[in-house]
Amino acid sequence: MAVTMRDVAEKANVSIKTVSRVVNNQGEISETTRQRVLDAIRQLGYRPNIVARGLASGRTASVALIIPQITDPFFPELVLGVESVAHRQGYSVFLCNTNEDPQQELDYIDILSGKQVDGIILCGSRLDAEQLSAVATRHHVAILTSRRPAHAAVVSIPGRTGLRRMTSHLAELGHRKIGYVGLYWPGDQERLQGYYDGLAAHGIGANDRYVRMLPTITVDLARHMTRDLLHAAPEITAIACYNDLAALGVMQAAASLGRKAPEDLAVVGFDDIPLASLVSPQLTTMHVPKYMLGQMVMDLLLKVIAAKGDYEEHAYVELRMIVRESCGAKNRLPVG
Amino acid sequence: MAVTMRDVAEKANVSIKTVSRVVNNQGEISETTRQRVLDAIRQLGYRPNIVARGLASGRTASVALIIPQITDPFFPELVLGVESVAHRQGYSVFLCNTNEDPQQELDYIDILSGKQVDGIILCGSRLDAEQLSAVATRHHVAILTSRRPAHAAVVSIPGRTGLRRMTSHLAELGHRKIGYVGLYWPGDQERLQGYYDGLAAHGIGANDRYVRMLPTITVDLARHMTRDLLHAAPEITAIACYNDLAALGVMQAAASLGRKAPEDLAVVGFDDIPLASLVSPQLTTMHVPKYMLGQMVMDLLLKVIAAKGDYEEHAYVELRMIVRESCGAKNRLPVG
DNA sequence: AGCGATTATGACAGCGCTGACGTTAGCGTT
DNA sequence: AACGCTAACGTCAGCGCTGTCATAATCGCT
Structure with missing residues (x-):
């Protein structure tokens, strides 16, 4: 079935090793031999077997x-x-x-x-x-x-830096009651820390009531949790989010409570996923390349x-x- | 470095082939031998080398x-x-x-x-x-x-059937001047055909001026082409689209011309990508599982x-x- | 006791390739 | 002329498995 190096070698009347050398462009090969081998390869339609190469060389590409x-x-x-x-x-x-x-x-x-x-x-x-x-x-x-x-x-x-900047942006816009909707995962609280950093940088005290952590981030879950958050703390005027998906949920929640973004609730996301510029209002977010x-x-x-x-x-x-x-x-x- | 079947075989005092048999659950193996081999595998931390298996068996999984x-x-x-x-x-x-x-x-x-x-x-x-x-x-x-x-x-x-149904839906809503924004690719005009089918089913004559074909579908391109389309044929009240991405572009174009969906322009998409329910207005579309x-x-x-x-x-x-x-x-x- | 059938295992070659090393012919050098 | 050197090959073993076949042991049955 498959054409092997052996076939090529026979056709070109050289050793298998020589075929290997031209296939891999290594070692010293005379131009005439190289052409002879190349022709044989072409005529037979030889394709190297990468699995065999992998076994022999230890590299699978x-x-x-x-x-x-x-x-x-x-x-x-x-x-x-x-x-x-x-x-x-x-x-x-x-x-x-x-x-x-x-x-x-x-x-x-x-x-x-x-x-x-x-x-x-x-x-x-x-x-x-x-x-x-x-x-x-x-x-x-x-x-x-x-x-x-x-x-x-x-x-x-740099999630921490990123969220600090986003939160600062909200603070600079005049917001003081700034919420956070994030991801709860013990291994990584960088972004939450950034949120706190941002608050601290503007002399705003952290308030646990303003924070909601989701076990996993989906738009639906973020919407639910945000409705909850906005019920418990309606004085919130801005929410920083772990990522854009969460921000979408936040905006949906706001809309469902009759609060329009950005007038009634400012929202910032993170990641700049393609969606971010496709929804209305378009998301202010941190672009991640x-x-x-x-x-x-x-x-x-x-x-x-x-x-x-x-x-x-x-x-x-x-x-x-x-x-x-x-x-x-x-x-x-x-x-x- | 890596533990091989040979190592396992030596440790368990059996042939390599026997190890192979227990690893692959094939052939008749006595329970005692199987356990002995399994123990050896566990103790040595043996993992089969799939590349070698692939070379020998011709299957790479x-x-x-x-x-x-x-x-x-x-x-x-x-x-x-x-x-x-x-x-x-x-x-x-x-x-x-x-x-x-x-x-x-x-x-x-x-x-x-x-x-x-x-x-x-x-x-x-x-x-x-x-x-x-x-x-x-x-x-x-x-x-x-x-x-x-x-x-x-x-x-x-079934893109043709699908677009026929979407177009029919528009016709049943009372639309007569129905446009189409699609993909131009010679190899497949199924959806365009479906659009024509839908029109025909409701006795609406096809009008080439209402059709725009894009070389590739992006939201931006769809927006541009649709602005063009709506300039050329402002009497259009509905547009059927090749897919949701195109539909998004269509809606953006409409909005930029001061025409709100669905009141001023009805739009239907195709595919039901996650975005479809996240934008406003949410897209009517054909769900593809x-x-x-x-x-x-x-x-x-x-x-x-x-x-x-x-x-x-x-x-x-x-x-x-x-x-x-x-x-x-x-x-x-x-x-x- | 002798037979085939069944169960459990081993021996062996080889999958298609590469790395390491061996060989040869032709060349320049002193 | 003897030597070393290099370019241009070839030889060989083996990567870690599997398929195929051979073998040995056990069993039931007549």
């Missing part, structure tokens, strides 16, 4: 990309970024959805390392610090997280692979605040 | 999922559906974005078949009929398309693999019209 949820609008762009550099470097990527379940994450790592992937990218890992560092020492790993794992190759989103993030983390993984795992780095992406409509700007729908 | 664009909101759910059944059956999935480029699609098929994937899923392929059938005969393939390739395993979205579609096409691929490629089937998913706000229903934002 495949990596695993582990993410919590591809349906979270944050991730598609990121995946695209990862894939673009992976593809350019000759790697293919296994996509693994963990459904935010640490056990599934561990399972996937197991399975994929059994498939001898050359490296693993962990995005928004739900593993605890200990598990994470165990995985990082055992495999070639690049991590995307807002946490600060030790001795690893990681790209971070997701595609670039994907590229960065894949680049990082490449370095880890090249260094055979012996590589540490901690890079941060830059955030950029996008002022749209949901907290007071004047411009409306794009025209034309 | 990996499949390729080829899609045009993961950032198109139609696809994440579908990918999830594919992955869920793949994972359940022990397969991993390579994600391949073609950027709607047929050449990239072909390249990916080449690369991944070099990696000896057991099967390939083609979604929304941009290949022409000839290329498609060539790929389908050469590899184990399941196809998701609205076209009707011969001699293949395919799942279809994307997650299920993913499951169906992966199930289909499994059959193709089991039949060693000798399997044909043409399944259709069921569509369900979702009446929301963008063409006349009364309900507004969800409450609580």
Whole structure:
């Protein structure tokens, strides 16, 4: 069925090793031999068997990309970024959805390392610090997280700084009663901290009654919790959110209570997912360069692979605040 | 470094083949031997090397999922559906974005078949009929398309029927001047046909001036083209769209011209992407069960693999019209 | 007691490729 | 003329498994 190197070697009347050399562009080959081999390859339609190469060389040219949820609008762009550099470097990527379940994450790592992937990218890992560092020492790993794992190759989103800036923005607009709708996860309270930082920077005391933490972030859940929040503390005039999805829920809740954003409630999001500019009012949010993030983390993984795992780095992406409509700007729908 | 079957075999004092048998649950093994081997596996932390297995057996337990664009909101759910059944059956999935480029699609098929994937899923392929059938005969393939390739395993979205129903819906609401904003691609004009079908069913003559075809569908492009359309034919009172993304652009265009949906312009979409219920007015659209579609096409691929490629089937998913706000229903934002 | 059938296991080759090393012919050098 | 050197190959073992076949032990049955 499949054409092998042996077939090519016979046809070109050279050794298998010579064929291997021209296929991989390595070693010294005379131009005539190279052409002879190339012709044979073309005529026979030979395609190298990467599985066999993987077994022999230990490199499979495949990596695993582990993410919590591809349906979270944050991730598609990121995946695209990862894939673009992976593809350019000759790697293919296994996509693994963990459904935010640490056990599934561990399972996937197991399975994929059994498939001898050359490296693993962990995005928004739900593993605890200990598990994470165990995985990082055992495999070639690049991590995307807002946490600060030790001795690893990681790209971070500065969530704390980001939320401080967003909260400050609200304070500078004159808001004093500022709520927060966030994600409750013991492993990472960076963004919540940023919210507190922002309040503190403007001399506003933190008030636990103004904070709602969700076990997982969905628009529906955020809507429910926000209705609750606005009932309990109707004096709130602004809400900072963990991300845009939460912000959407917040805006829906406000609307359902007859409070229009931004006049009756200012809202800021985080991430700048595509949706953010498509809803009305358009979301003021912190832009996270997701595609670039994907590229960065894949680049990082490449370095880890090249260094055979012996590589540490901690890079941060830059955030950029996008002022749209949901907290007071004047411009409306794009025209034309 | 890695623990191999040989190590396990030595430790358990059996042959490698016996270890292989217990790992793969095949053949007759006495309970005592099985336990002995299992213990050795556990103690050594043995993990089978799937690459080696792949070379020896010809099966890699990996499949390729080829899609045009993961950032198109139609696809994440579908990918999830594919992955869920793949994972359940022990397969991993390579994600391949073609950027709607047929050449990239072909390249990916080449690369991944070099990696000896057991099967390939083609979604929304941009290949022409000839290329498609060539790929389908050469590899184990399941196809998701609205076209009707011969001699293949395919799942279809009945786009023609769907658009007929959406257009009819508009006609039944009393609209006579109904426009269409669609995708121009020679290989597939099913949805456009459906639009014409819908008009015809209500005795409305087709009018080319009411139709705009985009080379690729983005919200921005749809907005531009629709402004153009509404300038050229302001008498239009309703627009049927190829998909929800186009519908969003249409609604933005209408808003920018001071025409509010649904009062001044009724709009219907297609696909029911998550966005559809998040924008205001919420989109009336045709629900496509994307997650299920993913499951169906992966199930289909499994059959193709089991039949060693000798399997044909043409399944259709069921569509369900979702009446929301963008063409006349009364309900507004969800409450609580 | 002798036979085939069944159960449990091992031996062996080989999947298609690569890494390490070996070989050869041709060249310049002193 | 003997030597070393390099370019241009070839040889060989083996990556970690699986398929196929062989083998040994046990069993029931006549």
